[in-house]
Amino acid sequence: MIQVQNLSKSFQNVQAVNDISFTIKKGEIFGFLGPNGAGKSTTLNMMSTILKSDTGTIHIDGKNSIENSKECKHLIGVVPQEISLYEDLSAYDNLLFWGDLYGIPSKILKERIHTTLELIGLLDRKKDLIKTYSGGMKRRINIAAALLHHPKVLFMDEPTVGIDPQSRNHIFEVIETLNKQGITIVYTTHYMEEVERLCDRIAIIDSGKIIAQGTQSQLKELVQTKESIQFEFDFLSEANVNQLRKLLSYTMTQNKNKLLVESTVKELSNVITACNELQLSIKDIQLNKVNLEAIFLNLTGKQLRD
Incomplete structure (x- = not known):
């Protein structure tokens, strides 16, 4: 589904991402695990066409993300680390706004908003202003906005930062439901318990380099430490x-x-x-x-x- 080859990105004198390569299979949850500043968000921003890489190539569903940027954008949904919502609008109106940007016809959009709000468990709060929502609820609406155009791939950049355990668990359940529906998910976090629960394969990243990647059992085989x-x-x-x-x-x-x-x-x-x-x-x-x-x-x- 996604092939990344020799990807690099620098900001002035800082090498944020340093010659990384990996492949993500269709229908899997692929996790980037690393501390803050490891290069996770920069990698995700390049994959989602927000940032241009210095070197390397990214192919999504066989399409080059630079040469076919518009087509790739239709294939992906992006859940940024920051909350991208208008506080003085309701959840429903926020989703109307984002759905309109995707160019979704009005009748179809209203149906999708209803279905998506039902999925994330906030249908009963759809008319409430975002500023009345808890941090976890805002995160869930953030996810909903990325799903309206029915993407094949969902990029999620630390979607549980700063929320309570109950909201985090609700987000996990949404992710697992989406994955069962066939959506490929790329997930970044510095919480190891999150990738242990969610991810089929994991890339451990530090200082812009992928140190190791594979399933949990494969990663365990790389080290000499025993239980x-x-x-x-x-x-x-x-x-x-x-x-x-x-x-x-x-x-x-x-x-x-x-x-x-x-x-x-x-x-x-x-x-x-x-x-x-x-x-x-x-x-x-x-x-x-x-x-x-x-x-x-x-x-x-x-x-x-x-």
Whole structure:
């Protein structure tokens, strides 16, 4: 659906995007994960024809985004990070305005506004002014505006910034519904739990470069870190550890009264049972999961939100 080759963009002396390439399949949710300033928004702005790249090519549904800019714009919907709504207009009037810009005939537009407001759960608030809406509700209308012309691809730039958990979950449900309808979605965020829930494939981006890309399982295979459980005991002797090794087949590393066991959370009960058999008093348990945050740290040497 989307092919990006050797894409670069600089602003004065800052290299915002540095020679990145990737492919997005039709019907998938593709996520860009990286900290603020990593190049996510710049990449999305070039893909949506808002920005012109310095080098590289972008093809959407087989069409070059520079040579066929008008056709590509009809294929895509853009949900910007900023709220692009008129505060003193109702939600319905905002959508009338944006739909008219797309050139949608009046009768069809009214039907689409009704359907879209129903999808995002705000049909009953359609006549209320945007300035009376919560941040999460505004974000949902922002999404609605990008859907009126029935795009094949939806670009979403950090659509959950600054909203409450309930509104965030509602947006997730809308995204999942749209994807089931066949819309290809490109999603940027610095929240690893969002891409873990939503995305089929993920590109980890930092300082303008794609560090790694693939499914979650493929990304986990790139790093040496394994899932582990750290136990802290009131007292732990070397003899205790040897006894545990006889009962369990996991790799174990002792550090005074702490024991690092290389096993998954699913096997936690096995370790606890063995500790109880040996009458070992567990003081604390810490789960070390191999999630995207850990992968980002492993690949870049820094925290995702640094």
